[in-house]
Amino acid sequence: MEFQDALKKRCSCRSFTNERVSDEDVKKIIAAAQNAPLALGDNQTSHLTVVRDPEIMEAIRAACMLKRKDGTLIDPLFGATTMIFFSATDISDDHIEYCNAGCVIENMCMAAADLGLGSCYIWGCLKKLRKNEEALALLKLPEGYEVLSAFVCGYPTEPIEDRVDRDNIAMDIL
Numbered sequence: 001m002e003f004q005d006a007l008k009k010r011c012s013c014r015s016f017t018n019e020r021v022s023d024e025d026v027k028k029i030i031a032a033a034q035n036a037p038l039a040l041g042d043n044q045t046s047h048l049t050v051v052r053d054p055e056i057m058e059a060i061r062a063a064c065m066l067k068r069k070d071g072t073l074i075d076p077l078f079g080a081t082t083m084i085f086f087s088a089t090d091i092s093d094d095h096i097e098y099c100n101a102g103c104v105i106e107n108m109c110m111a112a113a114d115l116g117l118g119s120c121y122i123w124g125c126l127k128k129l130r131k132n133e134e135a136l137a138l139l140k141l142p143e144g145y146e147v148l149s150a151f152v153c154g155y156p157t158e159p160i161e162d163r164v165d166r167d168n169i170a171m172d173i174l
């Protein structure tokens, strides 16, 4: 897909079918993550965890589940069956590792768009996951690492429409 077309197709998908993404597509998404920019090229403090195992995925989903005011549950992973976590250790005072996370996740989102997949940046529900030691242990993170951001991808239940161009970030041209 042309880059400009992929940019138009990249959107936050919030409803996935249960069809599994192929190993080949996951490999391409991982390659996009591995090729993302990292501050000072520091790959020594970064870590990726690719969750494909259905049982682990369901345990993570259960740990992340959010509740509406009326008590009904919301799946914050939107039915996705593939999730990739970005973790880091030795978090610096300026928290630059979170910038690394953003770059890595966005590269994966663009790769997913290029493959015709839906994807979403996952942040909000990680707060719950971090407090759930049992679920966190399933990620087998190396000692001292913490989850900073995550990504889900899959086949969208509805076709992804081309984005209408936005220009809603305030801007000065000097």
Ligand SMILES: Cc1cc2nc3c(=O)[nH]c(=O)nc-3n(C[C@H](O)[C@H](O)[C@H](O)COP(=O)(O)O)c2cc1C
Pocket (backbone or CB within 6 Å): 010, 011, 012, 013, 014, 102, 120, 121, 122, 123, 124, 125
């Ligand atoms: C740092 C970051 C964290 C985000 N966290 C979540 C999240 O936890 N859950 C979610 O559904 N969307 C999340 N999003 C997606 C945004 O809500 C989404 O990008 C925004 O509404 C614009 O929509 P678009 O991605 O379809 O262009 C996150 C996006 C970013 C950049």
